[in-house]
Amino acid sequence: MAAYRYDYDVIAQWIQTGEKVLDLGCGDGSLLKHLIDVRQVQGYGVENDPDKLLACVKNGINVIQANMDKGLSDFEDGFFDHVIMSLSLQAMHNTQGILAEMLRVGHEAVVSFPNFGYWRHRQSIINGRMPVSESLPHQWFNTPNVRFFTIADFDALCEMNGIAVRERLAFDEGKVVTDEPNFLGSMAVYRLGRN
Amino acid sequence: MIQPQSVGIVAPQTAHFETPLPLRSGGTLPSYDLVYETYGTLNADASNAVLVCHALSGSHHVAGRYADEPDSLGWWDNLVGPGKPLDTRKFFVIGVNNLGSCYGSSGPGSINPATGKPWGAAFPFVTVEDWVDTQARLADRLGIKRFAAVVGGSLGGMQALSWTLQYPDRVGHAAVIASAPKLSAQNIAFNEVARQAILTDPDFHGGNFYDHGVVPVRGLKLARMIGHITYLSDDSMGEKFGRSLRHGKAVYSYDVEFEIESYLRYQGDKFAGYFDANTYLLTTKALDYYDPAFAHGGNLSAALAKAEADFLVVSFTTDWRFSPSRSREIVYALLHNQRNVSYAEIDCAAGHDSFLLDEPQYHAVLTAWFDRIKV
Secondary structure: OOOOOOHHHHHHHOOOOOOEEEEEOOOOOHHHHHHHHHHOOEEEEEEOOHHHHHHHHHHOOOEEEOOHHHOOOOOOOOOEEEEEEEOOHHHOOOHHHHHHHHHHHEEEEEEEEEOOOOHHHHHHHHOOOOOOOOOOOOOOOOOOOOOOOOHHHHHHHHHHHOEEEEEEEEEEOOEEEOOOHHHHOOEEEEEEEEO | OOOOOOOOEOOOEEEEEOOOEEOOOOOEEOOEEEEEEEEOOOOOOOOOEEEEEOOOOOOOOOOOEEOOEOOOOOOOOOOEEOOOOEEOOOOEEEEEOOOOOOOOOOOOOOEEOOOOEEOHHHOOOOOHHHHHHHHHHHHHHOOOOOEEEEEEEOHHHHHHHHHHHHOHHHEEEEEEEOOOOOOOHHHHHHHHHHHHHHHOOHHHHHHOHHHHOOOOHHHHHHHHHHHHHHHOOHHHHHHHOOOOEOOOOOOOOOOOOEHHHHHHHHHHHHHHHHOOHHHHHHHHHHHHHOOOOHHHOOOHHHHHHHOOOEEEEEEEOOOOOOOHHHHHHHHHHHHHOOOOEEEEEEOOOOHHHHHHOOOHHHHHHHHHHHHHOOO
């Protein structure tokens, strides 16, 4: 299993025991495994990478192969209590489409992403180089990320699309950041709902 | 880890049943034989049994070979054996020849005890559900209350799915591979053309050709040729045969010119030499009739509500006979019922026949899935 990630605890806090949970871009299934362990959820992952899909099967996690950029049309309206996308939104082309789909299929959506507005990233740009950090580990030429946005950008997008931000937490090195999250937070986790 | 090995030399067994079998088509079969093979060892609490269901032209001979026939490799030998995805060091694997077949289980070519002559056209219609009933009776006889898994590709996948609905408490896991919850109109159309080829062959004699000492080889050959087109993908046919000409140029003849013609004729002739025309008719009809959602007003989710097994559904990107979208129907109906289900869409060029190949991702997923099954 992949290394335990500190956003897992935040996500688990937002999920009730026995919920139906969909994890988009579920990787090797370690978040779902965590949620099954601590919340006894009925969990399903969506993954389109053959190696990650295989890892899920090895880990005994339900996984459905699908290309999320084509939407979630096979999933029923409001079927899931929570639809999660952990550190994958920045790798999706159709950002608005997938957010709308997450809130169609789920009562709430949980999204985490690396904050490009983080001060170290800003410093890197000022120094003339694209940021490479713990939360943005790739070089510009091999990154899977295709959308580069900040906490402030995401807030504006939610506002524009009528998405309710029910909770938002920013982190730096595993610790919650309350002041100036768009400057001091390297990663953000959102709980979203329909207005 | 060991290197994958063959199960080695195998031999079929026959189980005779005297308890009449009620059939979905009405009527009953008073008595019948089932031919089957087993690989591996049934454990003390009979918890490691896996049933492999065969497709249209398959049989009970899933793995290994017969002592006196070096070319008699089982049809899914790459899947079943020590160190293979369905590992016979862990599982007790059973292949059963379906009723109506021509490989030893009672079928149109076997003797009807009531007349002392071959059943021929009088052999009753049998369905996927009937097959599952007979497989359950064989399981009873072998002391297997519950299968660790039921597995099948294509029509075999339909049997695996049907198992989970007819005997939900007797199936722990089900792998439904390159299959569909029912045939489409196009699928039925291909079957109908194949059947018409057989039914209109003058040597068919209304299904009683055994009495005339002939075989409707032309019809069977055509049926197989049509079937074969649907088993391959456009890409794989293109890659294998393309527009290759036997003579290097057009010779303006109806003899074989394009290599694909040669291939189809060869496959058709070979098939007509060993397969039974009535079996082909019966089996394609079993395919056509299979539709578990029919009794639920077409609602597949409602039909699958009974299933308790954990599922693996697999499709292949270039399969147009049972395309990935047909597998997804099954997946999302299971999801609706909150069943445990995983779904893999394997990138493989070989079309419907992909399920018989040992494509690495496909076999890796199967290996991982079987490894998780506790026995």
